[in-house]
Amino acid sequence: MPPVLLDPVAPDLSPWLRAGDGIVVAQAGAEPTALVEAAGAHAQALGLSLFAGMSYTDVFPRLAAEGARVVSYGALGGTAKALGLEIVPCNYSALPALLASGRIACDVVLLQVSPPGADGRCSLGPSADYPADALAHARVIVAEVNERCPRTAGTTVAYDDLHAVLPTRRELAASAGVTPGPVEQQIAAHVAALVQDGDTIQLGVGALPEAILGALAGHRDLGVHSGMVSDGVLALIDAGVVTNARKAGADRGVTVTGSALGTTAMLDALDGRTDIDFRPTSRTHGLAGLAAAGRLATINSALQVDLDGNAGSEGISGRRLGCIGGQGDFLRAAVASGGSAIVTLRADRIVERLDGPVSVARSDVDWVVTEHGARSLRGLTDAGRRAAMRELAGGRLG
Incomplete structure (x- = not known):
């Protein structure tokens, strides 16, 4: 009724x-x-x-x-x-x-x-x-x-x-636009070098993800399978960079996401589109959905990463500032797909020990990227990890 x-x-x-x-x-x-x-x-x-x-x-x-x-x-x-x-x-x-x-x-x-x-x-x-x-x-x-x-x-x-x-009949709540700074642009350039043509990408939202999306403008046939999408994703779709052409099955040609977090202009532009599919979390983050997404390049930001490679994204010094989210889900899926599991942050956020909870354990962290470069921690010993993280910190930690 x-x-x-x-x-x-x-x-x-x-x-x-x-x-x-x-x-x-x-x-x-x-x-x-x-x-x-x-x-x-x-x-x-x-x-x-x-x-x-x-x-x-x-x-x-x-x-x-x-x-x-x-x-x-x-x-x-x-x-x-x-x-x-x-x-x-x-x-x-x-x-x-x-x-x-x-x-x-x-x-x-x-x-x-x-x-x-x-x-x-x-x-x-x-x-x-x-x-x-x-x-x-x-x-x-x-x-x-x-x-x-x-x-x-x-x-x-x-x-x-x-x-x-x-x-x-009211305008939807929306986010304000963001302008990446020079450090974000440097990190973005290092990340873009790890993404291959045809990869299916996953990102969050904010100044750094927008910078990364901008740095991917020269890539071809990217796909998107992500818990959220932003203005930058829509721009890459409209520019023909994101085509989802190399996905298999029902997701071929379609961006899969759970939410759009963007400006009013972006939200208005979603009306009537059939090339972006909004799905339940069980589909966007579940094993079956991730397995069907192709070779993944998952790109997540952390509040801090310690010298052992543990990543924290929930808080610092008792202050709650974020969430665990889908980082662990996507990082593991990227490795399983033969892709790139990437954690990004500014060099000054690399620390000896995390000031908050461990959101992603060091065993699940592969690539770490700062403005000083990109290093893969997979297969490194404890000493090798700490040396790589010190390089990414720009020598700040000895």
């Missing part, structure tokens, strides 16, 4: 909420902020938990200050500022199983979707990832149906499977 239409001025989710419910919230540009506010109004009284990822808004800090319990896979964007933020330290590939088992509760899923098409289905817009996996386990699905939400290819949900909807 058709979903219930919520009051656009004061949406009330109380008929669909139960005490102790776990609420899973779509992230980044797909965050349904008004629905989060509506659920948050009952969070303390009903003992609700809100599971959220990257947020471009201040909604989670405000709700946490009012007593809401906020849980995440990392400290990202506005979510990082939530008082008492609880973090589940895990590889991104673990999220689907954690949701399926109830270890991360997903009684209610809050989405932002496009209006239904002729097939009666709504696109999940610029972010499918973990909420798409949660849909099969949720008791209730509520969506903001936003006329401005791009209709993207990939994961969809039937309009009649939604329990309640909030019709809106």
